[in-house]
């Protein structure tokens with residue numbers, strides 16, 4: 001028996017046809033998987049079937065998905081083996097309740113998102129056995145329906161099951177993703193990896209969202225760089241106080257990651273520009289929450305959270 005126990009998922013549903021979901025769907029479809037793409041916006045879905053999702057930037061190809069739907073609950077008519085959730089974290093409760101009707105034994109849901117505790121929101125409704133968490137390491141923008149520009153792609157991505165009984169399934173999902181060109185490593189320390197990514201997001205996303213600047217512009221502005229540095233150090237202190245290990249290389253790795261992103265607009269700035277609610281509560285808001293639990297003050301995260309909230313639609 002292989003280490004994946006013979007489990008080999010073939011049918012995938014991707015919930016969210018934004019840049020992140022279109023990217024997953026395109027890689028899986030190009031790799032020969034059956035892919036159903038789901039989004040509440042019909043105009044985003046139509047071209048994903050024909051002519052297909054166009055990926056440009058660090059990767060360059062076009063791939064068609066097999067099916068699309070505007071309703072998560074309709075995925076249950078022909079249930080996929082795996083559902084990849086690529087919506088903003090704020091939409092999770094409603095998605096979890098729509099998935100509840102058909103996610104059971106042998107079917108899995110992956111939180112392919114940013115933010116702390118997204119997997120918990122899913123697991124509260126769907127149970128731990130069904131839920132997996134991933135850390136996504138590409139940056140992208142939707143230039144039009146089904147047209148994604150990948151600004152950077154720092155392979156690999158990371159994934160872990162919440163319940164040990166789903167380990168073989170998680171390994172198999174990593175294997176399929178990797179075979180499709182979306183290199184994904186199984187990890188036993190997803191919580192640490194999520195915090196590494198979130199502290200990174202907590203520096204860049206709100207500062208870009210508030211100033212309207214790209215990552216390149218922020219990192220090259222001495223005053224804004226000082227703010228990024230302070231947020232990075234504050235997030236690191238909160239992680240440490242909660243016994244989360246970011247690793248001794250974290251500060252330098254994080255700076256390299258940010259510097260290599262170029263003139264990219266993080267998802268939070270994309271949200272502000274589109275007049276949407278942001279994920280601030282799952283990023284800086286979570287650092288504040290975990291800081292409070294451990295008695296670590298978080299003045300920089302508190303201030304950025306308030307400023308972003310002030311920019312969100314009422």
Ligand SMILES: NC(=O)C1=CN([C@@H]2O[C@H](COP(=O)(O)OP(=O)(O)OC[C@H]3O[C@@H](n4cnc5c(N)ncnc54)[C@H](OP(=O)(O)O)[C@@H]3O)[C@@H](O)[C@H]2O)C=CC1
Pocket residue numbers: 015016017018019020021038039040041044070072086087088089091094095112113114115136137138139140141266267279
């Ligand atoms: N953009 C990036 O570069 C990166 C983003 N991420 C993370 O990936 C996740 C997805 O990001 P991104 O693709 O930018 O997000 P988007 O908000 O651009 O795309 C999500 C899509 O899902 C739709 N949606 C919302 N609710 C539902 C629902 N109930 N059923 C079906 N569709 C729904 C949204 O519609 P509507 O807009 O109408 O709500 C939107 O079209 C986030 O957690 C983000 O932080 C991670 C790495 C990089």
Ligand SMILES: CC(C)(CO)C(=O)C(=O)O
Pocket residue numbers: 114138139140200201204205265266267268
């Ligand atoms: C900025 C980026 C691409 C990586 O730090 C990201 O995760 C986001 O846009 O939310």
